[in-house]
Amino acid sequence: MSDLLLKNARLVFPHRGVVDGEIGISGGRIDSVGKDLGRADHEIDLHGALVGPGIVDPHTHLGIYRAAHEDARTESECAVRGGVTTMVTYWRVGEPYTDGLVAYGRAFGEFRERLEGQMHTDYAVNLGMLTRAHLGEVPDLVHRQGVTTLKYFAHYEGRADIGHDLDTGYFFALAEEVARLSPAVPAIRLSVHSEDPYVVREATDREKKAGGNDLEAYRRARPELAEAIAVDRLGEVALATRAPMILPHVSSAIGYARAHEFVARGADLTIETSLHYLTLTTESPAGILAKVNPAVRRAEDVEALWSAVAAGGLGCIGSDHASNLRQEKSELWSAKPAFAGTGLLLPLLFEEGVVRRRLLSPESLWGILAENNARAHGLFPRKGALVPGADADLVVLGKLSEPRRVTVESVHSASDYSPYEGRELHHVPTHTFVRGELVADAEGVRGPGHGAYLHRPLGLD
Numbered sequence: 001m002s003d004l005l006l007k008n009a010r011l012v013f014p015h016r017g018v019v020d021g022e023i024g025i026s027g028g029r030i031d032s033v034g035k036d037l038g039r040a041d042h043e044i045d046l047h048g049a050l051v052g053p054g055i056v057d058p059h060t061h062l063g064i065y066r067a068a069h070e071d072a073r074t075e076s077e078c079a080v081r082g083g084v085t086t087m088v089t090y091w092r093v094g095e096p097y098t099d100g101l102v103a104y105g106r107a108f109g110e111f112r113e114r115l116e117g118q119m120h121t122d123y124a125v126n127l128g129m130l131t132r133a134h135l136g137e138v139p140d141l142v143h144r145q146g147v148t149t150l151k152y153f154a155h156y157e158g159r160a161d162i163g164h165d166l167d168t169g170y171f172f173a174l175a176e177e178v179a180r181l182s183p184a185v186p187a188i189r190l191s192v193h194s195e196d197p198y199v200v201r202e203a204t205d206r207e208k209k210a211g212g213n214d215l216e217a218y219r220r221a222r223p224e225l226a227e228a229i230a231v232d233r234l235g236e237v238a239l240a241t242r243a244p245m246i247l248p249h250v251s252s253a254i255g256y257a258r259a260h261e262f263v264a265r266g267a268d269l270t271i272e273t274s275l276h277y278l279t280l281t282t283e284s285p286a287g288i289l290a291k292v293n294p295a296v297r298r299a300e301d302v303e304a305l306w307s308a309v310a311a312g313g314l315g316c317i318g319s320d321h322a323s324n325l326r327q328e329k330s331e332l333w334s335a336k337p338a339f340a341g342t343g344l345l346l347p348l349l350f351e352e353g354v355v356r357r358r359l360l361s362p363e364s365l366w367g368i369l370a371e372n373n374a375r376a377h378g379l380f381p382r383k384g385a386l387v388p389g390a391d392a393d394l395v396v397l398g399k400l401s402e403p404r405r406v407t408v409e410s411v412h413s414a415s416d417y418s419p420y421e422g423r424e425l426h427h428v429p430t431h432t433f434v435r436g437e438l439v440a441d442a443e444g445v446r447g448p449g450h451g452a453y454l455h456r457p458l459g460l461d
């Protein structure tokens with residue numbers, strides 16, 4: 001007999017389909033999926049709502065603008081209320097995280113301690129590689145710390161504070177190291193922030209002199225060209241070294257097209273975009289509150305990215321979530337980049353992709369947000385799958401009788417604004433379970449977080 005039975009559900013099997021049925025949960029895992037599973041200690045009637053695996057957000061930034069333990073608490077609450085059950089957070093040494101470019105040996109343990117007991121979601125960490133000394137730490141981070149995604153920052157090259165070791169040679173060496181480890185660690189991937197810093201520097205100087213103060217000026221300051229050049233370089237290195245890579249936050253039609261060419265030539269490249277490149281444009285009413293790197297693009301790029309999503313070419317979608325305040329975004333050039341988005345990944349993409357554009361089915365959306373995101377980050381099938389043995393991380397998406405508009409309060413981030421304010425939603429998450437425990441429902445978030453650090457790659461046992 002199961003501990004908990006979710007009855008009267010429409011089960012969303014990622015990439016496969018939607019079937020009426022029930023889910024049995026025991027000891028934090030899914031124990032059975034099917035029809036007429038019998039009785040359980042507790043039962044919840046879902047009245048025909050969709051239920052699928054919890055969403056894996058592959059790209060968040062905890063502790064970037066606030067203390068990590070505070071971000072962990074408030075932003076993981078934002079996440080679970082939106083159906084996200086696993087957050088992959090990006091972290092690195094150097095300002096604003098640590099004094100100086102210290103080794104990860106000690107610093108990473110301290111970061112994990114700060115998140116301990118605060119997280120409502122389970123979490124994994126992607127670490128930024130910044131120095132020659134960090135290269136030597138890669139085997140230990142991968143084998144002992146369970147970190148299987150590492151980041152290279154093309155846009156920090158040449159920056160006096162953190163970029164002195166970064167150049168194409170360093171990137172090549174890092175890719176070779178990842179390739180060397182990858183046969184034994186199948187989930188290892190190098191994630192590359194792809195903006196050419198020299199094009200950005202030139203274009204930004206020009207736009208600042210011209211006095212622009214809107215999203216269109218910011219787009220011109222970090223043009224699509226910068227993404228295309230960086231993708232070309234990373235794609236050649238990916239091909240030559242055979243290192244598995246992730247290209248996060250692809251923002252433009254040309255960036256996607258270039259990346260797709262390398263995939264066609266045989267590069268092991270997972271292409272990821274972010275919620276905002278599918279839902280915001282330089283014309284959005286949010287204005288500079290929507291400042292983010294890479295920059296938000298024009299409507300034609302948004303359309304091109306949706307075509308790529310519909311064609312299955314854009315494997316992953318994340319939020320690039322960061323929490324900051326409206327007062328920190330009053331002027332374009334000094335405004336802190338990024339904003340809160342993790343809790344809107346599922347409801348807003350369901351609205352845009354399934355309801356409004358009719359480009360995705362529920363199973364194809366969950367295929368991206370649960371299965372693909374979990375696979376690319378070494379978490380599948382413990383996460384992202386509706387199968388016996390998987391963690392009982394589940395989200396119920398309920399249909400509203402009246403559409404609801406996104407408000408700052410409904411996002412539940414510590415951030416006091418949302419570039420998505422006013423967006424209409426017809427479906428919202430009503431229940432979120434992490435390892436079998438109900439962590440969020442209509443009454444709010446339940447209990448202190450019991451989110452755990454995920455030592456990757458995760459197997460089924």
Ligand SMILES: [Zn+2]
Binds near residue numbers: 059060061090320
């Ligand atoms: Zn990011």
